[in-house]
Amino acid sequence: MTPREMQALDHRLTVFLEDLLAPLGRKERRHWARVYVQGLLLDGERKSIEPLASRIPGADVQALRQFVGQSPWDAEAVQQALAGKIVDLLSEPEVWILDETSFPKAGAHSVGVARQYCGALGKVANCQVAVTLHWSSAEASCPLGWRLYLPQVWFEDGKRAHEVKLPKEVVYRSQSELALELIDQMLRWEVPRMPLVADSAYGNSFDFRKELRQRQLSYVLAVEPSTVVWTQDPNSVPVPPSAPTGRPRRYPPLEATPAPQDLTTVARQWPASAWKKVTWRAGTRGPQRSRFAKLKVWAAHGWRAQEHPERVAEWLLIEWPEGEAEPTKHWLAQLGSSRPGLRRLVKMAHARWRIEMDYRELKDELGLDHFEGRHWLGWHHHVTLVTLAYAFLRFEQARLKKNFWCDLAASAQEAATNAD
Numbered sequence: 001m002t003p004r005e006m007q008a009l010d011h012r013l014t015v016f017l018e019d020l021l022a023p024l025g026r027k028e029r030r031h032w033a034r035v036y037v038q039g040l041l042l043d044g045e046r047k048s049i050e051p052l053a054s055r056i057p058g059a060d061v062q063a064l065r066q067f068v069g070q071s072p073w074d075a076e077a078v079q080q081a082l083a084g085k086i087v088d089l090l091s092e093p094e095v096w097i098l099d100e101t102s103f104p105k106a107g108a109h110s111v112g113v114a115r116q117y118c119g120a121l122g123k124v125a126n127c128q129v130a131v132t133l134h135w136s137s138a139e140a141s142c143p144l145g146w147r148l149y150l151p152q153v154w155f156e157d158g159k160r161a162h163e164v165k166l167p168k169e170v171v172y173r174s175q176s177e178l179a180l181e182l183i184d185q186m187l188r189w190e191v192p193r194m195p196l197v198a199d200s201a202y203g204n205s206f207d208f209r210k211e212l213r214q215r216q217l218s219y220v221l222a223v224e225p226s227t228v229v230w231t232q233d234p235n236s237v238p239v240p241p242s243a244p245t246g247r248p249r250r251y252p253p254l255e256a257t258p259a260p261q262d263l264t265t266v267a268r269q270w271p272a273s274a275w276k277k278v279t280w281r282a283g284t285r286g287p288q289r290s291r292f293a294k295l296k297v298w299a300a301h302g303w304r305a306q307e308h309p310e311r312v313a314e315w316l317l318i319e320w321p322e323g324e325a326e327p328t329k330h331w332l333a334q335l336g337s338s339r340p341g342l343r344r345l346v347k348m349a350h351a352r353w354r355i356e357m358d359y360r361e362l363k364d365e366l367g368l369d370h371f372e373g374r375h376w377l378g379w380h381h382h383v384t385l386v387t388l389a390y391a392f393l394r395f396e397q398a399r400l401k402k403n404f405w406c407d408l409a410a411s412a413q414e415a416a417t418n419a420d
Contacts, residue, residue, distance in 0.1 A: 012399075013038065016392050020085065023077035032067040033385060035059050040366045040389040047367020068385070069378035078384050080189050082391055083135075083144045087191060089395055090137040095220075095348055096186070097136050097355040098179050098198040100149070103128040103369045110374045111164035114151040120369075130383070131175050133182040134355050135191070141354040142394050143362075145185055146383045147178035148376075165375045175201070176208050183215065193217060195335060197351050200224050203332060206301035206309065213312065213334065220317070220333040220348040227330070228260040229297035234311050251308055260300035267318045267327045270295070275320060278346045290321045292346050299332065317345050362390055 017037065021030040039052035039059065046052075049068065053059035087093070102118040104127045111128070118127040129149040134141045154161060155172050173181065179202060187193075195218035202208050203221030212219050237252045261269075274293040281288050297316040301309060312334075319329040331349045333340065362368040366389050371382040 009396075012396075013041075013392060016395060017388065020078060020081050020388060023081060024073045029067060029071060029073055032063055033388075036064060036068065036385050037389045037392070040386060041392070047370040048372045052367075065373075068381045069373045069375055071381075072377075073381070075380045075384040076185075079145055079387070082384075082388060083186070083189055083191055086135050086142045086144060086391055086394075089391065089398060090135055090140055090142060092137050093135060093192065093194050094138055095136050095351050096144075096183075096194045096196045097134040097141060097352055098131070098182075098196055098202060099134075099352065099355045099359075100129055100131045100175060100201075101359045101368075103130070109163070111166065111376045111379055112148045112150050112154065114153055116151060128379075129175070131178040131182065132355075133179070133186065134358060135194070136351060136354050140394055140397065141358055142391050143358065143387050144191065145182045146380070146387075147173075147182055148379060149173075149175055149178060163374070165377060167376065170376075176205055180208075180211055183212075183217070187215065195219055195348055197221065197348055199352065206299055209299075209314070209332065209334075210309070218333075218335045220331050220335075220345060222349070223263070223330050223332050225263045225327065225330055227332070228262050228300045228303070229266065229316060230258060230260045230300055230311075231266060231295060231297055232258065233313070234258075234298055234300070234303075251306075254304070254306055257303065260303060263316065263318065263330045264326055266295070266297070266316065267293070267320060276342055278343050280343070280347045280350050288350070290319050292317060292319050292342060294318075294340075294342055294345060297332075315340060315345065317342075317349055319346075319349075358390070361393075362386060365393075366390055 014034070017034055021033050024030050024033055035056055036052070039056050040047050042052075042055050044051060044055055049064050050061055053061045053064055100119070102120045104118055104120055104125055105113045106126070107113070108126070113126060113128050115124055115126055116129060117123070118125040118129075120127070131147045131149060133144050135144050136142075150166075150170070150172065152172055154166070179198075183196070193216075196212060197220050200222040203223040204227065209219065209221065234257060237257055239250065239252050240256070270293050274295075275291045276293065277289060278292050279287045279289040294315050294317045296313050298311045298313055301307070315333040315335070317331040317333060318327045320327040329349075331345075333345055333349075335345075359368075366386050368383065368386050371379060373379065373382065
Protein backbone atom coordinates (compact mmCIF):
# COMPACT_ATOMS: atom_id res chain seq x y z
CA MET A 1 0.00 0.00 0.00
CA THR A 2 1.10 3.57 -0.67
CA PRO A 3 1.22 6.04 2.27
CA ARG A 4 -1.88 7.70 0.87
CA GLU A 5 -3.76 4.40 0.77
CA MET A 6 -2.67 3.56 4.31
CA GLN A 7 -3.88 6.95 5.53
CA ALA A 8 -7.26 6.46 3.84
CA LEU A 9 -7.58 2.95 5.33
CA ASP A 10 -6.72 4.24 8.79
CA HIS A 11 -9.37 6.95 8.45
CA ARG A 12 -12.00 4.46 7.32
CA LEU A 13 -11.29 2.31 10.37
CA THR A 14 -11.67 5.35 12.64
CA VAL A 15 -15.01 6.26 11.05
CA PHE A 16 -16.21 2.66 11.15
CA LEU A 17 -15.46 2.30 14.87
CA GLU A 18 -16.62 5.73 16.03
CA ASP A 19 -20.24 4.95 16.87
CA LEU A 20 -19.51 1.30 17.71
CA LEU A 21 -17.10 2.27 20.49
CA ALA A 22 -19.35 4.94 21.96
CA PRO A 23 -20.80 2.49 24.56
CA LEU A 24 -17.31 2.14 26.06
CA GLY A 25 -17.60 5.64 27.49
CA ARG A 26 -14.15 6.76 28.58
CA LYS A 27 -11.76 8.09 25.98
CA GLU A 28 -8.93 5.80 27.06
CA ARG A 29 -11.17 2.74 26.62
CA ARG A 30 -12.08 3.80 23.10
CA HIS A 31 -8.39 4.36 22.39
CA TRP A 32 -7.30 0.90 23.51
CA ALA A 33 -10.24 -0.71 21.72
CA ARG A 34 -9.07 0.85 18.48
CA VAL A 35 -5.48 -0.22 19.15
CA TYR A 36 -6.63 -3.80 19.79
CA VAL A 37 -8.77 -3.93 16.64
CA GLN A 38 -5.91 -2.42 14.63
CA GLY A 39 -3.55 -5.06 15.99
CA LEU A 40 -5.97 -7.83 15.04
CA LEU A 41 -6.11 -6.49 11.48
CA LEU A 42 -2.33 -6.26 11.04
CA ASP A 43 -0.33 -9.17 9.64
CA GLY A 44 1.19 -11.54 12.17
CA GLU A 45 0.93 -15.19 13.13
CA ARG A 46 -0.14 -14.59 16.76
CA LYS A 47 -2.88 -12.17 17.75
CA SER A 48 -2.58 -12.55 21.52
CA ILE A 49 -1.92 -9.32 23.39
CA GLU A 50 1.89 -9.29 23.65
CA PRO A 51 2.74 -9.97 19.96
CA LEU A 52 -0.20 -7.79 18.92
CA ALA A 53 1.13 -4.84 20.92
CA SER A 54 4.63 -5.29 19.51
CA ARG A 55 3.36 -4.44 16.03
CA ILE A 56 1.83 -1.08 17.00
CA PRO A 57 4.02 1.89 18.02
CA GLY A 58 3.04 3.19 21.44
CA ALA A 59 0.94 0.15 22.39
CA ASP A 60 1.20 -0.78 26.06
CA VAL A 61 0.89 -4.47 26.94
CA GLN A 62 -0.32 -3.88 30.49
CA ALA A 63 -2.87 -1.29 29.39
CA LEU A 64 -4.24 -3.67 26.76
CA ARG A 65 -4.43 -6.54 29.24
CA GLN A 66 -6.33 -4.38 31.69
CA PHE A 67 -8.67 -3.10 28.98
CA VAL A 68 -9.50 -6.56 27.60
CA GLY A 69 -9.42 -8.63 30.77
CA GLN A 70 -10.59 -6.33 33.57
CA SER A 71 -12.14 -3.09 32.34
CA PRO A 72 -15.90 -3.22 33.10
CA TRP A 73 -17.20 -2.13 29.70
CA ASP A 74 -20.37 -3.73 28.37
CA ALA A 75 -19.58 -6.12 25.51
CA GLU A 76 -23.28 -6.67 24.83
CA ALA A 77 -23.85 -2.95 24.20
CA VAL A 78 -21.06 -2.95 21.62
CA GLN A 79 -22.46 -6.09 20.01
CA GLN A 80 -25.89 -4.49 19.77
CA ALA A 81 -24.48 -1.43 18.01
CA LEU A 82 -22.52 -3.69 15.68
CA ALA A 83 -25.57 -5.82 14.87
CA GLY A 84 -27.34 -2.71 13.57
CA LYS A 85 -24.36 -1.86 11.38
CA ILE A 86 -24.04 -5.41 10.05
CA VAL A 87 -27.70 -5.39 9.01
CA ASP A 88 -27.04 -2.24 6.98
CA LEU A 89 -23.71 -3.46 5.63
CA LEU A 90 -24.77 -6.90 4.40
CA SER A 91 -27.80 -5.95 2.36
CA GLU A 92 -30.12 -8.42 0.62
CA PRO A 93 -30.06 -10.85 3.57
CA GLU A 94 -31.07 -14.47 3.16
CA VAL A 95 -30.80 -16.28 6.49
CA TRP A 96 -29.66 -16.34 10.08
CA ILE A 97 -27.04 -19.08 10.53
CA LEU A 98 -26.67 -20.84 13.88
CA ASP A 99 -23.69 -23.00 14.76
CA GLU A 100 -20.96 -23.54 17.30
CA THR A 101 -17.19 -23.31 17.12
CA SER A 102 -14.48 -24.70 19.40
CA PHE A 103 -11.15 -23.53 20.78
CA PRO A 104 -8.64 -26.28 21.66
CA LYS A 105 -6.84 -25.60 24.94
CA ALA A 106 -3.82 -27.23 26.58
CA GLY A 107 -4.70 -26.35 30.17
CA ALA A 108 -7.78 -26.59 32.36
CA HIS A 109 -8.00 -23.03 33.71
CA SER A 110 -9.62 -21.01 30.90
CA VAL A 111 -13.31 -20.34 31.48
CA GLY A 112 -15.53 -23.06 30.02
CA VAL A 113 -12.73 -25.44 29.10
CA ALA A 114 -13.49 -29.15 29.44
CA ARG A 115 -13.12 -32.45 27.67
CA GLN A 116 -15.94 -32.30 25.15
CA TYR A 117 -16.49 -32.67 21.43
CA CYS A 118 -14.15 -30.30 19.63
CA GLY A 119 -15.25 -29.56 16.07
CA ALA A 120 -11.89 -27.95 15.28
CA LEU A 121 -10.18 -31.31 15.92
CA GLY A 122 -13.06 -33.62 15.00
CA LYS A 123 -12.91 -35.53 18.29
CA VAL A 124 -13.40 -35.23 22.04
CA ALA A 125 -10.64 -33.02 23.39
CA ASN A 126 -9.85 -30.28 25.89
CA CYS A 127 -11.52 -27.16 24.50
CA GLN A 128 -13.95 -24.28 24.86
CA VAL A 129 -17.16 -24.21 22.79
CA ALA A 130 -19.13 -21.15 21.75
CA VAL A 131 -22.56 -20.88 20.13
CA THR A 132 -22.84 -18.14 17.51
CA LEU A 133 -25.55 -16.57 15.40
CA HIS A 134 -24.66 -14.96 12.07
CA TRP A 135 -26.42 -12.59 9.67
CA SER A 136 -25.94 -13.77 6.10
CA SER A 137 -26.51 -12.43 2.63
CA ALA A 138 -26.00 -14.47 -0.53
CA GLU A 139 -22.33 -13.45 -0.63
CA ALA A 140 -21.13 -12.94 2.93
CA SER A 141 -22.00 -13.37 6.60
CA CYS A 142 -20.87 -11.95 9.93
CA PRO A 143 -21.46 -12.86 13.59
CA LEU A 144 -24.26 -11.07 15.42
CA GLY A 145 -23.71 -12.59 18.86
CA TRP A 146 -21.81 -15.11 20.96
CA ARG A 147 -22.54 -17.41 23.89
CA LEU A 148 -19.81 -19.37 25.68
CA TYR A 149 -20.98 -22.86 26.62
CA LEU A 150 -20.20 -23.85 30.20
CA PRO A 151 -20.31 -27.60 30.89
CA GLN A 152 -22.08 -28.68 34.07
CA VAL A 153 -18.74 -29.32 35.85
CA TRP A 154 -18.16 -25.57 35.98
CA PHE A 155 -21.15 -25.17 38.30
CA GLU A 156 -20.02 -27.96 40.62
CA ASP A 157 -16.71 -26.35 41.59
CA GLY A 158 -17.19 -22.98 43.29
CA LYS A 159 -13.45 -22.34 43.57
CA ARG A 160 -12.92 -22.85 39.87
CA ALA A 161 -15.85 -20.57 39.00
CA HIS A 162 -14.48 -17.89 41.34
CA GLU A 163 -11.04 -18.04 39.74
CA VAL A 164 -12.44 -17.16 36.30
CA LYS A 165 -14.75 -14.53 37.83
CA LEU A 166 -17.90 -16.23 36.63
CA PRO A 167 -20.88 -13.92 37.31
CA LYS A 168 -23.23 -15.27 39.99
CA GLU A 169 -26.27 -14.89 37.73
CA VAL A 170 -24.82 -17.28 35.12
CA VAL A 171 -26.42 -20.74 35.36
CA TYR A 172 -26.11 -23.88 33.27
CA ARG A 173 -27.56 -23.65 29.78
CA SER A 174 -27.46 -26.34 27.11
CA GLN A 175 -26.21 -25.32 23.69
CA SER A 176 -29.80 -25.27 22.41
CA GLU A 177 -30.82 -23.01 25.29
CA LEU A 178 -27.89 -20.70 24.52
CA ALA A 179 -29.01 -20.63 20.89
CA LEU A 180 -32.51 -19.58 21.93
CA GLU A 181 -31.02 -16.89 24.19
CA LEU A 182 -29.14 -15.52 21.19
CA ILE A 183 -32.27 -15.60 19.06
CA ASP A 184 -34.28 -13.80 21.74
CA GLN A 185 -31.54 -11.21 22.05
CA MET A 186 -31.71 -10.48 18.31
CA LEU A 187 -35.50 -10.16 18.52
CA ARG A 188 -35.13 -7.67 21.40
CA TRP A 189 -32.65 -5.72 19.32
CA GLU A 190 -35.19 -5.73 16.46
CA VAL A 191 -32.79 -7.39 14.05
CA PRO A 192 -34.94 -8.21 10.98
CA ARG A 193 -36.22 -11.79 11.10
CA MET A 194 -34.72 -14.20 8.61
CA PRO A 195 -35.18 -17.96 8.22
CA LEU A 196 -32.83 -19.79 10.58
CA VAL A 197 -30.52 -22.51 9.26
CA ALA A 198 -28.57 -24.89 11.49
CA ASP A 199 -27.17 -28.41 11.61
CA SER A 200 -28.80 -31.52 13.02
CA ALA A 201 -27.57 -30.81 16.56
CA TYR A 202 -30.43 -28.31 16.63
CA GLY A 203 -32.72 -29.69 13.93
CA ASN A 204 -33.07 -33.10 15.60
CA SER A 205 -34.77 -31.47 18.57
CA PHE A 206 -38.55 -31.46 18.27
CA ASP A 207 -38.68 -28.97 21.15
CA PHE A 208 -36.16 -26.60 19.52
CA ARG A 209 -38.20 -26.44 16.32
CA LYS A 210 -41.32 -25.85 18.42
CA GLU A 211 -39.60 -22.93 20.16
CA LEU A 212 -38.78 -21.39 16.79
CA ARG A 213 -42.39 -21.68 15.67
CA GLN A 214 -43.57 -20.06 18.90
CA ARG A 215 -41.28 -17.13 18.07
CA GLN A 216 -42.78 -17.04 14.55
CA LEU A 217 -39.39 -17.78 13.01
CA SER A 218 -39.04 -19.68 9.77
CA TYR A 219 -36.34 -22.34 9.60
CA VAL A 220 -34.54 -24.91 7.46
CA LEU A 221 -32.78 -27.32 9.83
CA ALA A 222 -30.73 -30.42 9.08
CA VAL A 223 -31.99 -33.65 10.68
CA GLU A 224 -30.73 -37.22 10.94
CA PRO A 225 -32.23 -39.87 8.62
CA SER A 226 -33.45 -41.78 11.69
CA THR A 227 -36.05 -39.05 12.28
CA VAL A 228 -39.54 -40.54 11.96
CA VAL A 229 -42.46 -38.76 10.30
CA TRP A 230 -45.95 -39.27 8.96
CA THR A 231 -46.67 -38.38 5.36
CA GLN A 232 -50.39 -37.96 6.15
CA ASP A 233 -51.82 -35.62 8.76
CA PRO A 234 -52.07 -37.63 12.04
CA ASN A 235 -54.58 -35.11 13.32
CA SER A 236 -57.08 -36.42 10.79
CA VAL A 237 -57.21 -39.90 12.36
CA PRO A 238 -60.70 -40.16 13.89
CA VAL A 239 -61.08 -40.50 17.64
CA PRO A 240 -63.33 -43.47 18.48
CA PRO A 241 -66.30 -42.95 20.78
CA SER A 242 -65.48 -42.79 24.47
CA ALA A 243 -66.53 -45.49 26.92
CA PRO A 244 -69.70 -44.84 28.93
CA THR A 245 -67.60 -44.34 32.05
CA GLY A 246 -64.23 -42.70 32.60
CA ARG A 247 -62.62 -39.70 30.96
CA PRO A 248 -63.64 -38.76 27.42
CA ARG A 249 -61.14 -40.00 24.83
CA ARG A 250 -59.13 -37.14 23.25
CA TYR A 251 -56.79 -39.10 21.00
CA PRO A 252 -57.04 -42.23 18.86
CA PRO A 253 -55.40 -45.36 20.33
CA LEU A 254 -51.87 -46.19 19.24
CA GLU A 255 -52.99 -49.09 17.02
CA ALA A 256 -55.34 -46.77 15.09
CA THR A 257 -52.52 -44.37 14.16
CA PRO A 258 -50.42 -45.31 11.12
CA ALA A 259 -46.83 -46.16 12.04
CA PRO A 260 -44.44 -43.34 11.05
CA GLN A 261 -41.41 -44.02 8.85
CA ASP A 262 -37.79 -42.92 8.96
CA LEU A 263 -36.63 -40.47 6.31
CA THR A 264 -34.69 -42.99 4.23
CA THR A 265 -37.77 -45.18 3.96
CA VAL A 266 -39.86 -42.18 2.94
CA ALA A 267 -37.33 -41.22 0.26
CA ARG A 268 -37.28 -44.71 -1.24
CA GLN A 269 -41.04 -44.57 -1.74
CA TRP A 270 -40.96 -41.42 -3.85
CA PRO A 271 -41.30 -41.90 -7.61
CA ALA A 272 -38.46 -40.94 -9.93
CA SER A 273 -40.49 -37.94 -11.09
CA ALA A 274 -40.32 -36.43 -7.58
CA TRP A 275 -36.54 -35.87 -7.83
CA LYS A 276 -35.38 -32.66 -9.47
CA LYS A 277 -31.89 -31.43 -10.28
CA VAL A 278 -31.19 -28.09 -8.62
CA THR A 279 -28.16 -25.80 -8.90
CA TRP A 280 -27.90 -23.59 -5.83
CA ARG A 281 -24.66 -21.67 -6.36
CA ALA A 282 -21.51 -21.38 -8.44
CA GLY A 283 -18.63 -22.90 -6.48
CA THR A 284 -14.88 -22.67 -7.04
CA ARG A 285 -15.03 -26.06 -8.79
CA GLY A 286 -18.07 -25.27 -10.87
CA PRO A 287 -21.83 -25.16 -10.27
CA GLN A 288 -23.05 -26.81 -7.07
CA ARG A 289 -25.78 -29.19 -8.24
CA SER A 290 -27.61 -32.27 -6.94
CA ARG A 291 -31.02 -34.03 -6.88
CA PHE A 292 -33.68 -33.03 -4.39
CA ALA A 293 -37.29 -33.75 -3.51
CA LYS A 294 -39.65 -32.22 -0.97
CA LEU A 295 -42.80 -33.39 0.75
CA LYS A 296 -45.07 -32.15 3.54
CA VAL A 297 -44.68 -34.32 6.66
CA TRP A 298 -45.60 -34.40 10.36
CA ALA A 299 -42.87 -35.24 12.90
CA ALA A 300 -43.73 -38.23 15.10
CA HIS A 301 -41.72 -37.38 18.22
CA GLY A 302 -42.92 -39.44 21.19
CA TRP A 303 -45.60 -41.27 19.23
CA ARG A 304 -44.81 -44.76 20.57
CA ALA A 305 -44.95 -43.51 24.17
CA GLN A 306 -48.30 -41.96 23.26
CA GLU A 307 -47.06 -38.46 23.87
CA HIS A 308 -49.30 -35.92 22.21
CA PRO A 309 -47.43 -32.71 21.39
CA GLU A 310 -48.96 -30.47 18.78
CA ARG A 311 -48.44 -32.11 15.38
CA VAL A 312 -47.76 -29.48 12.74
CA ALA A 313 -46.83 -29.80 9.09
CA GLU A 314 -43.22 -29.25 8.06
CA TRP A 315 -41.51 -29.56 4.70
CA LEU A 316 -39.13 -32.47 4.35
CA LEU A 317 -36.28 -31.75 1.95
CA ILE A 318 -34.00 -34.64 0.95
CA GLU A 319 -30.85 -34.64 -1.17
CA TRP A 320 -30.07 -37.83 -3.07
CA PRO A 321 -27.18 -37.37 -5.51
CA GLU A 322 -27.19 -39.51 -8.63
CA GLY A 323 -25.10 -42.62 -8.20
CA GLU A 324 -25.46 -42.73 -4.41
CA ALA A 325 -27.03 -45.80 -2.83
CA GLU A 326 -29.17 -43.72 -0.49
CA PRO A 327 -29.92 -40.06 0.37
CA THR A 328 -27.09 -38.03 1.84
CA LYS A 329 -28.78 -35.06 3.54
CA HIS A 330 -32.15 -34.30 5.12
CA TRP A 331 -33.83 -31.14 6.39
CA LEU A 332 -37.10 -30.14 8.03
CA ALA A 333 -38.39 -26.68 7.17
CA GLN A 334 -41.21 -24.33 7.88
CA LEU A 335 -41.45 -21.07 5.97
CA GLY A 336 -44.85 -19.74 6.90
CA SER A 337 -48.13 -20.66 5.31
CA SER A 338 -46.99 -20.42 1.68
CA ARG A 339 -45.67 -23.37 -0.29
CA PRO A 340 -41.89 -22.87 -0.63
CA GLY A 341 -40.20 -23.32 -3.97
CA LEU A 342 -37.75 -26.21 -4.22
CA ARG A 343 -34.81 -24.05 -5.28
CA ARG A 344 -35.42 -21.59 -2.45
CA LEU A 345 -35.41 -24.44 0.07
CA VAL A 346 -32.22 -25.88 -1.40
CA LYS A 347 -30.40 -22.52 -1.35
CA MET A 348 -31.24 -21.98 2.30
CA ALA A 349 -30.42 -25.56 3.28
CA HIS A 350 -26.97 -25.17 1.74
CA ALA A 351 -26.28 -21.69 3.17
CA ARG A 352 -24.35 -22.98 6.17
CA TRP A 353 -21.05 -23.12 4.28
CA ARG A 354 -20.66 -19.38 4.81
CA ILE A 355 -20.40 -19.72 8.59
CA GLU A 356 -17.53 -22.17 8.14
CA MET A 357 -15.77 -19.47 6.10
CA ASP A 358 -16.45 -17.01 8.92
CA TYR A 359 -14.91 -19.29 11.52
CA ARG A 360 -11.86 -19.93 9.34
CA GLU A 361 -11.18 -16.24 8.73
CA LEU A 362 -11.95 -15.25 12.34
CA LYS A 363 -9.37 -17.75 13.55
CA ASP A 364 -6.73 -17.73 10.82
CA GLU A 365 -6.75 -14.01 10.04
CA LEU A 366 -7.93 -12.33 13.26
CA GLY A 367 -6.82 -14.60 16.09
CA LEU A 368 -10.23 -15.54 17.45
CA ASP A 369 -8.70 -18.58 19.16
CA HIS A 370 -5.47 -16.85 20.23
CA PHE A 371 -6.83 -15.27 23.41
CA GLU A 372 -4.73 -16.34 26.41
CA GLY A 373 -6.84 -14.87 29.21
CA ARG A 374 -8.77 -17.14 31.56
CA HIS A 375 -11.64 -14.96 32.77
CA TRP A 376 -15.28 -14.78 31.69
CA LEU A 377 -15.16 -11.02 31.05
CA GLY A 378 -11.94 -11.14 29.04
CA TRP A 379 -13.23 -13.87 26.73
CA HIS A 380 -16.37 -11.88 25.93
CA HIS A 381 -14.39 -8.69 25.38
CA HIS A 382 -12.00 -10.50 23.02
CA VAL A 383 -14.67 -12.09 20.82
CA THR A 384 -16.50 -8.75 20.62
CA LEU A 385 -13.36 -6.92 19.45
CA VAL A 386 -12.56 -9.69 16.96
CA THR A 387 -16.08 -9.34 15.57
CA LEU A 388 -15.53 -5.58 15.13
CA ALA A 389 -12.38 -6.31 13.14
CA TYR A 390 -14.17 -8.92 11.05
CA ALA A 391 -17.07 -6.59 10.29
CA PHE A 392 -14.57 -3.95 9.13
CA LEU A 393 -13.05 -6.46 6.72
CA ARG A 394 -16.55 -7.16 5.41
CA PHE A 395 -17.00 -3.42 4.92
CA GLU A 396 -13.74 -3.20 3.00
CA GLN A 397 -14.86 -6.04 0.72
CA ALA A 398 -18.20 -4.35 0.12
CA ARG A 399 -16.51 -1.01 -0.57
CA LEU A 400 -14.71 -2.46 -3.59
CA LYS A 401 -17.99 -3.31 -5.32
CA LYS A 402 -19.26 -1.05 -8.04
CA ASN A 403 -22.68 -0.67 -6.42
CA PHE A 404 -21.27 0.23 -2.98
CA TRP A 405 -23.61 2.71 -1.29
CA CYS A 406 -22.69 2.90 2.40
CA ASP A 407 -22.18 6.38 3.93
CA LEU A 408 -18.58 5.50 4.80
CA ALA A 409 -17.72 5.82 1.10
CA ALA A 410 -17.95 9.58 1.42
CA SER A 411 -15.67 9.61 4.46
CA ALA A 412 -13.13 7.48 2.63
CA GLN A 413 -13.21 9.88 -0.31
CA GLU A 414 -12.63 12.80 2.04
CA ALA A 415 -9.66 10.99 3.54
CA ALA A 416 -8.17 10.38 0.10
CA THR A 417 -8.65 14.03 -0.82
CA ASN A 418 -7.05 15.25 2.40
CA ALA A 419 -4.07 12.97 1.81
CA ASP A 420 -3.16 14.79 -1.47
